[in-house]
Amino acid sequence: MENSLHERYLKSRLPNRFPVAQVCRILTDKFRAEEMDKSWFADLKKDPLVHYERIAKCFKIVDNSVLQSLFSPEERKMHRDSAVSFRNDRLHGERERIWRDIQEGKRLHVVLETVDGESLSGFTLQGISQKLLAELVVLQGIDPARAIPGTPPYERYLQFAAEAGYL
Structure with missing residues (x-):
């Protein structure tokens, strides 16, 4: 996935x-x-x-x-x-x-x-909202140097991007 x-x-x-x-x-x-x-x-x-x-x-x-x-x-x-x-x-x-x-x-x-x-x-x-948290993580972005498939920070970012509807 x-x-x-x-x-x-x-x-x-x-x-x-x-x-x-x-x-x-x-x-x-x-x-x-x-x-x-x-x-x-x-x-x-x-x-x-x-x-x-x-x-x-x-x-x-x-x-x-x-x-x-x-x-x-x-x-x-x-x-x-x-x-x-x-x-x-x-x-x-x-x-x-x-x-x-x-x-x-x-x-x-x-x-x-x-x-x-x-x-x-x-x-x-x-406040607590997983949905808003996902949106904010995506909007914060990711450093291209950390966008390495299989690494936990990148996989977490991708999961949030999917949850927020960006992927």
Whole structure:
């Protein structure tokens, strides 16, 4: 199967890197994402896997029909379980409400990073959606030096590209 995915990848002419502007258009058009202010994500400065200074754009996805299309049955069950477990908790402020919305599947956040100011080099997804994760991995692209058939990073990339409908 991997070999056929590799062949489909070669025929697809997927770019190795996507420009941040194109990624933003895909997020807003395909997922009705809305831009958020980077300052809302200031807590990411403490995350060792995030390069806060490289953050180019931040988005939220709150459209219920889009969210439902992004979640698998297992993810929806996790959201329902979260809603039940938090049912009697009191919320203390806007940030707590937003984090609860993420845990209950009412919201997703996407933070885009760029090293060169042009192309997507990394991302942070707040919330759980395998479908959106696959899309973001494809949009992040793959270094041609790592696009070697049979290697785990490349096979994982190909699998995500197939899941996201690019192959």
